Amino acid sequence: MASDDLPGWLDAWCDAHLGARPVRVIFRWQRISTVFGVRLDDGRDVVVKARADDGRAGACVVAQKRLAERGFPCPRPLTPVLAVDGLAVHAEEFRPGGAPLAGDSPDVAARCAAVFARATAELAAVDVPPPLPNPRWVRWDHDGPGLWPPIGFLDERDQRAVPRYVVEAAGRVRVRLLATALPRVLGHADFEAQNLRWRDGRVWVVHDWDSLAWQPEAALVGAASGAFSSATPPTLAPIAASAAFLAAYQRHRGRRFTAEEQEVAWAAGLWPALHNARWEALHGDAPLSCGTVRAQAAERLRRANA
Known part of the structure; x- marks a missing residue:
């Protein structure tokens, strides 16, 4: 045609x-x-x-x-x-139909966490080579020389546009995450509202499986807890909603996170928002992620022990 x-x-x-x-x-x-x-x-x-x-x-x-x-x-x-x-x-x-689940309340967070827990459990039975490198918005574990993963079209822009509080928070998050030796598992790394469709109160389809990552379970869950309510443009869920997501995930998985896993989850939940805040600043976009990072970073860093 x-x-x-x-x-x-x-x-x-x-x-x-x-x-x-x-x-x-x-x-x-x-x-x-x-x-x-x-x-x-x-x-x-x-x-x-x-x-x-x-x-x-x-x-x-x-x-x-x-x-x-x-x-x-x-x-x-x-x-x-x-x-x-x-x-x-x-x-x-092609699986049309359904609608995104709007909102960032603790109740919405818990419903999304149940889906993420099921996906993680199913992926545990899948044996594939690790899909590396990890998607760029969760690539805190890169082996490049700088703070951020090498991304040419971002790196060539004037980095002075990125707010100092974003850079400082990213540095603390990355140090905390790189310090963990938790085992890596396969998980969905772009678990946003725009990638899920719901029908009659139940999840109908989850999209974007190109965005699998190979990271500690707590890091994958943490990233999802911060991003589950995102559409376009992305944002960061409220802290109470992220806490509800983490609690519901552990309940559905039938185990409590260790203190280290809790810290890793809170650290990883902030990294995608920091990536998005950097993107906004370098492109001159409206500072949506920048605003949520400024408002939430101190408390999220405290919970991460970062």
Whole structure:
């Protein structure tokens, strides 16, 4: 199908790997990945995802496939990851419907934590190579020389625009997180409201399995506890809501975090907001994450013992 909305390789790719060609664009969305929703000439609606091939996608899609086979509410991959012109490409089923769960109250936090606990438990049974490097917004564990993970298009901007309180908090968080020797597990690292859809009071689908990470469980849960209410633009959940998320997660997992895990969770919950605050400052965006970091950092750092 000739369309300015689709790349030139997509027709032949769908024909070769799905046995049909696109006839209509349902949607096109671009952020880190480019995502195409298309109708094929055999009547199927599918989603094709393409992202820069950094070696992560293969393990992520295998894990997503295993979860779908186990009945977890996520789109079922229809192909493995395949290389196309330096891109990692795969197709998955189209699961429309449902709506985001709005709000950042402790009750909403607890409902989201139950889903995250189920996902983490299911991923514990999945054996794939660690999908490294971790997504950039949780990559506090990078091995670069500076505070922030190397991200060229951010690093080339004037770093003096980043507020001092953001840099200082990030330094304290990273020191605390790097000090832990907790074992690493597989987990969803972009657990935001925009990536979940709910129907009739139950979660209908969880998206964005490209964003799996390999980090301590407490760090993954902590990041989710801060980000669960985020849409576009992202923000940081209230402290009481994050506390409710952490408590509900432990309840559903059937164990209490150690003191160290509690500290790691609170530290990791702040890091994505610090990444977003840096992004805002370097792009001149409205200071939403900057504002929540300024308001919450002291208490979150205290709980993290950072």
